[in-house]
Amino acid sequence: MEIDENGVLRLKGRIKAAKDVSFTLNRPAVLSGDSSIAKLIMKHYHERFNHGNHNTVMNEIRQKYYITSLRSKLRKIAHECQWCRINRSLPKMPSAEGDLPPERLRHHQPPFTCTGVDYFGPMSVTIGRRHEKRYGALFTCLTTRAVHIELAESLSSDSMILALRRFIARRGTRE
Incomplete structure (x- = not known):
């Protein structure tokens, strides 16, 4: 890890020789999973990718940021998300079955x-x-x-x- 000229803690990447890779992909910013900015970033990506599964959202976040304990924080965000609660919930009652003859x-x-x-x-x-x-x-x-x-x-x-x-x-x- 190193601190860049703006005072941002960044991971050292191993792909310096790649020519078409952006700086943020090569050296993602390190954020604590408990910080408010990291929570806002995770919530933004969660909504931007249509409340997708954790792996999709994690992949997109890791293109720019390295957030500690990312998976558990994403699970918490999905658990607290009202849209996910409504649309991913299971019915409490079994589906209506037809009457017996x-x-x-x-x-x-x-x-x-x-x-x-x-x-x-x-x-x-x-x-x-x-x-x-x-x-x-x-x-x-x-x-x-x-x-x-x-x-x-x-x-x-x-x-x-x-x-x-x-x-x-x-x-x-x-x-």
């Missing part, structure tokens, strides 16, 4: 009164000595989340109807 809310009803179906697979099933592809039909009760699994021969509608008939034979109809 009436089928999901039928209490005091036997399981599988309202049912959803989904397929999964394929699975390899051994029949005798040969292996065939089969699919699982997953029937779920929309109220109690109970599960019933049937084996379906294929993804065709005929195979679905047969799986549905087996499901009804086991569980019965409710209406």
Whole structure:
């Protein structure tokens, strides 16, 4: 560090040979992070770069100034900034979710009164000595989340109807 002709404490840079570098970039002024002028500079850069993240603002400040404990001071400025508090805050309440359908809310009803179906697979099933592809039909009760699994021969509608008939034979109809 050295003091220039104006009495400003400056860091000694190692890039004296660079021709297109400004004097302030080569020899940035050293400021205490607690000084009022440093706080004004940090606040100015924080607002000038649209309340950007700390690294962006730090990079721009260090082009001209070396401020001690810069990162923690920038965090404090962003924490006290009203714009940042409003626009970076998280909502206190979760976002509004849609209402459940009436089928999901039928209490005091036997399981599988309202049912959803989904397929999964394929699975390899051994029949005798040969292996065939089969699919699982997953029937779920929309109220109690109970599960019933049937084996379906294929993804065709005929195979679905047969799986549905087996499901009804086991569980019965409710209406």
